[in-house]
Amino acid sequence: MCHALGQEHEQSRTDRDNYVEMLWSNIQDGQGNVNxxxxxxxxxxxxxLESVLQYSLGAFAIDTSRPTMRVLDPKLAFLADAATGLMYYDVRDITTVYQCxxxxxxxxxxxxGGFLNHRCQCYCPSGLTGNDCSQIQTDNSELENIFDQSVI
Known part of the structure; x- marks a missing residue:
């Protein structure tokens, strides 16, 4: 779907070498791999790294037990392969390009960092909420659990 909307893969960006190392020796067709x-x-x-357009770290592997990309900042590696749908910047790009x-x-x-979405409402980054993205999102069930534990 994103390709039909003109989006490109994250690992195809010109600045990708600042964020991921391509492990060419394990990529099918090596540097000739168009993907x-x-x-x-x-x-x-x-x-x-969270984008639905970021290939998994093992995409196009010759040996599927080894990665084809390595995240340069190991603290951020968990973000790769995490997309479950359109993520924040995916939505932002589509909204901007199509002047929604x-x-x-x-x-x-x-x-x-919030932006106006197609419904003319603020679309907030993860962890923020409110009409203008000025409030911190909380999970009340966690708070209730804390209070329940304090009574014991």
Missing amino acids: MRKENTRDNHPYD TRGCSNPPNCLN
Whole structure:
């Protein structure tokens, strides 16, 4: 779906070598693999390991027990292979490219990296909520569990 909307894979970005190392010796067809080649991309956001457009770290492996990409910052490696659908920057790019907010009148001022979505409401980064993304999202069940434990 994202390709039909003009999106490109994250590992095809021109700046990808700042974030992932390509392990060419384990990639089918090596540097000739069109799926792993760098392209002239419009990079409107930071490199997004969580993106649905980031291939898994073992994509196109010759030996499937070994990775084809390595995240340079090991603390962020858990983000790769985590996408379960369109992620924050995926939605932001599509909304921007297709001018989905063009018809919004009196839109809210989205804070903290939030952006206006196609419904003329703020789409907030993970962990934030509210009409303008100014509130921290909490899980009340965790709070209730803490209070229940304190009574014991």
